[in-house]
Amino acid sequence: MTVxxxxxxxxxxxxxxxxxxxxxxxxxxxxxxxxxxxxxLRRTVDSPGGPELLRDLHRRLVxxxxxxxxxxxxxxxxxxxxxxxxxxxxxxxxxxAGALRPGDWLFPSYRDTLAVVSRGVDPLETLTLLRGxxxxxxxxxxxxxxxxxxxxxxxxxxxxxxxxxxxLRGDSTVALAMVGDGxxxxxxxxxxxxxxxVLNAPVVFLVQxxxxxxxxxxxxxxxxxxxxxxxxxxxxxxxxxxxxxAVAVHTVLGEAVQHARSGAGPVLVEAVTYRxxxxxxxxxxxxxxSAEEVAGWRERDPLTLMERHLRExxxxxxxxxAAAAAEAEELADRMRTLFHVKPELDPMSLFTHVYAEPTPxxxxxxxxxxxxxxxxxATGAER
Amino acid sequence: xxxxxxxxxxxxxxxxxxxATLASALNSALRDAxxxxxxxxxLGEDVGTLGGVFRITDGLAAEFGADRCLDTPLAEAGILGxxxxxxxxxxxxxxxxxxxxFAYPAFExxxxxxxxxxxxxxxxxxxxxxxxxxxxxxIGGVEHHSDSSEAYYAHTPGLHVVTPATVAxxxxxxxxxxxxxxxxxxxxxKRLYWSKDDWSAEAPTPIEPIGRAVVRRQGSSATLxxxxxxxxxCLEAAEAARAEGWDLSVVxxxxxxxxxxxxxxxxxxxxxxxxxxxxSAGFAGVGAEIAxxxxxxxxxxxxxxxxxxxxxxxxxxxxxLEEHHLPGVDRILDAVSKLQWEQ
Numbered sequence: 001m002t003v004x005x006x007x008x009x010x011x012x013x014x015x016x017x018x019x020x021x022x023x024x025x026x027x028x029x030x031x032x033x034x035x036x037x038x039x040x041l042r043r044t045v046d047s048p049g050g051p052e053l054l055r056d057l058h059r060r061l062v063x064x065x066x067x068x069x070x071x072x073x074x075x076x077x078x079x080x081x082x083x084x085x086x087x088x089x090x091x092x093x094x095x096x097a098g099a100l101r102p103g104d105w106l107f108p109s110y111r112d113t114l115a116v117v118s119r120g121v122d123p124l125e126t127l128t129l130l131r132g133x134x135x136x137x138x139x140x141x142x143x144x145x146x147x148x149x150x151x152x153x154x155x156x157x158x159x160x161x162x163x164x165x166x167x168l169r170g171d172s173t174v175a176l177a178m179v180g181d182g183x184x185x186x187x188x189x190x191x192x193x194x195x196x197x198v199l200n201a202p203v204v205f206l207v208q209x210x211x212x213x214x215x216x217x218x219x220x221x222x223x224x225x226x227x228x229x230x231x232x233x234x235x236x237x238x239x240x241x242x243x244x245x246a247v248a249v250h251t252v253l254g255e256a257v258q259h260a261r262s263g264a265g266p267v268l269v270e271a272v273t274y275r276x277x278x279x280x281x282x283x284x285x286x287x288x289x290s291a292e293e294v295a296g297w298r299e300r301d302p303l304t305l306m307e308r309h310l311r312e313x314x315x316x317x318x319x320x321x322a323a324a325a326a327e328a329e330e331l332a333d334r335m336r337t338l339f340h341v342k343p344e345l346d347p348m349s350l351f352t353h354v355y356a357e358p359t360p361x362x363x364x365x366x367x368x369x370x371x372x373x374x375x376x377x378a379t380g381a382e383r
Numbered sequence: 384x385x386x387x388x389x390x391x392x393x394x395x396x397x398x399x400x401x402x403a404t405l406a407s408a409l410n411s412a413l414r415d416a417x418x419x420x421x422x423x424x425x426l427g428e429d430v431g432t433l434g435g436v437f438r439i440t441d442g443l444a445a446e447f448g449a450d451r452c453l454d455t456p457l458a459e460a461g462i463l464g465x466x467x468x469x470x471x472x473x474x475x476x477x478x479x480x481x482x483x484x485f486a487y488p489a490f491e492x493x494x495x496x497x498x499x500x501x502x503x504x505x506x507x508x509x510x511x512x513x514x515x516x517x518x519x520x521x522i523g524g525v526e527h528h529s530d531s532s533e534a535y536y537a538h539t540p541g542l543h544v545v546t547p548a549t550v551a552x553x554x555x556x557x558x559x560x561x562x563x564x565x566x567x568x569x570x571x572x573k574r575l576y577w578s579k580d581d582w583s584a585e586a587p588t589p590i591e592p593i594g595r596a597v598v599r600r601q602g603s604s605a606t607l608x609x610x611x612x613x614x615x616x617c618l619e620a621a622e623a624a625r626a627e628g629w630d631l632s633v634v635x636x637x638x639x640x641x642x643x644x645x646x647x648x649x650x651x652x653x654x655x656x657x658x659x660x661x662x663s664a665g666f667a668g669v670g671a672e673i674a675x676x677x678x679x680x681x682x683x684x685x686x687x688x689x690x691x692x693x694x695x696x697x698x699x700x701x702x703x704l705e706e707h708h709l710p711g712v713d714r715i716l717d718a719v720s721k722l723q724w725e726q
Contacts, residue, residue, distance in 0.1 A: 136504050162469065191464065198455075353504075359640075
């Protein structure tokens with residue numbers, strides 16, 4: 001048996017090159033899905049487990065914001081080499097972890113450290129790339145999180161391949177790849193969506209459209225009606241959601257993951273959000289966007305939106321808000337403690353994992369470095 | 384992550400030797416690897432129903448099904464990127480790139496992920512992927528069908544770069560490449576696909592370990608260092624050199640990375656003279672690395688500088704002009720004649 005549809009029905013016929021399916025069902029919503037501030041919120045509040053879910057999303061938003069703040073502070077203290085903050089995008093970041101089950105796989109890019117931490121990876125291990133002491137400090141197999149990908153969208157085909165392999169094995173695994181608006185211009189994004197469609201792989205692509213690829217706004221990045229419309233060209237489902245509405249992102253991503261898991265095919269979700277901070281601490285966003293624009297988006301801060309609407313709905317009170325803040329401070333405190341200890345570095349580890357077994361050439365070079373280190377140590381001892 | 388089952392031991396050589404082509408030996412290696420290890424999956428353009436444009440995957444889809452010998456969309460980065468994800472999930476993908484110059488779109492996946500993932504993850508996420516690439520000229524191919532791209536790959540830490548030149552090595556090295564827990568760029572000299580040798584799929588030759596060069600011809604005057612498509616040319620040159628009074632050694636490197644310094648240095652010290660021969664452009668090519676390594680290790684044994692006979696530093700020529708570009712017997716003998724022989 002094959003999981004792929006390679007039977008004769010797909011072979012060439014005189015009509016095989018014409019329209020093969022109706023694109024209409026694949027089209028994304030004309031407006032981003034919103035739940036906060038709509039009657040749908042009331043339905044969630046009234047559903048079984050609804051209030052607990054909403055309070056949990058709020059709590060994780062608060063903790064997520066604090067994670068971003070503390071990591072940014074660590075760059076100012078020289079504890080991190082660089083930090084691309086997801087401040088303003090926390091609703092997307094935390095929703096990812098909520099949508100995936102254990103056994104599912106996450107394929108993050110470099111700005112998605114909060115999603116990685118939300119999935120359960122230790123902050124210290126998550127941030128080694130940005131601290132500069134190790135490329136990937138966590139075991140990808142422990143929490144099913146691929147290494148943070150720096151070359152944009154290059155991890156998207158990996159998600160497709162992993163999801164395809166899982167499907168071949170009969171597992172119900174779903175893979176979720178995170179890409180930004182800029183990343184959708186990359187060839188690998190296109191190839192990943194195309195392969196996903198052809199293989200019918202159980203994969204979800206989450207595009208966090210935060211408005212800018214460093215300095216370049218979306219208008220210079222793409223002429224697509226929305227980024228979610230890109231799905232249609234690959235025969236896969238497009239979805240459009242308000243990325244600052246944590247409940248909406250949670251809901252739409254959950255539906256997308258379920259769609260993929262059911263075998264109905266891949267989904268491309270565009271979450272419309274905004275990068276409140278600069279690209280990284282090394283960037284000056286004032287060179288390419290106005291303070292007024294940022295101020296407008298601060299009014300749509302996912303955290304304040306959530307708190308306001310949940311308070312109005314009567315599911316969130318001072319006690320929950322204070323508890324969330326306390327948990328956030330606990331995380332920040334733990335991060336300070338962890339990162340104020342200098343990392344242990346082993347220069348000889350540079351040679352350990354290039355290959356399964358070091359080549360003769362690497363053995364020679366390792367011996368050279370070992371001799372240099374020994375000489376340094378001897379000089380140090382003499383002093 | 385699991386290691387592949389160890390490759391099958393060679394059958395006893397009792398069966399009568401028959402001739403086989405390099406192409407058929409490569410096909411046998413793929414088939415035997417897929418039979419021995421269900422995690423081995425082949426994917427690429429036209430590898431399924433067609434059996435590949437060079438027929439290296441002929442019959443695999445019929446025997447193992449469309450899932451294990453997968454016809455992919457026409458997108459090399461997507462093919463290799465998909466293979467990365469498959470390997471992350473415990474499969475052992477064998478990727479076919481249709482031609483050398485069509486592999487370039489996959490370069491970023493290769494350099495930024497395939498070569499680095501083991502290192503990036505401190506050994507936790509090895510990627511046992513074999514990337515098969517038909518390479519080199521001499522088949523009358525139009526532009527983009529005759530590149531020798533080995534230097535790009537050999538320059539990339541984390542990759543093994545292997546190239547067979549004989550039918551037996553086609554089988555033995557490909558089995559090793561597929562069984563390797565490291566990614567292997569497996570460069571197949573396409574003009575040797577149809578070369579024949581005594582070899583039988585029923586009694587395959589032993590698995591050849593990666594990283595070992597072999598002396599194909601033992602001589603005393605000078606040593607030719609070569610690999611892949613240039614090996615038969617060098618052996619022919621060595622025969623022709625006898626008329627000039629030179630008895631040449633010929634070393635088949637087989638593995639460009641890792642490099643077998645030991646065998647190469649011993650073969651050069653034995654003669655005191657060396658010429659490196661390859662098709663690809665000379666400047667910053669593999670031959671430059673080899674010449675440097677030989678000089679560093681054999682300086683006091685050398686009677687002459689190490690010379691290189693390579694393709695010119697030009698884009699690969701149109702097929703009607705390629706004979707002027709490719710290293711031939713005369714050009715090799717010219718180089719040998721310049722090795723400062725005493726009159």
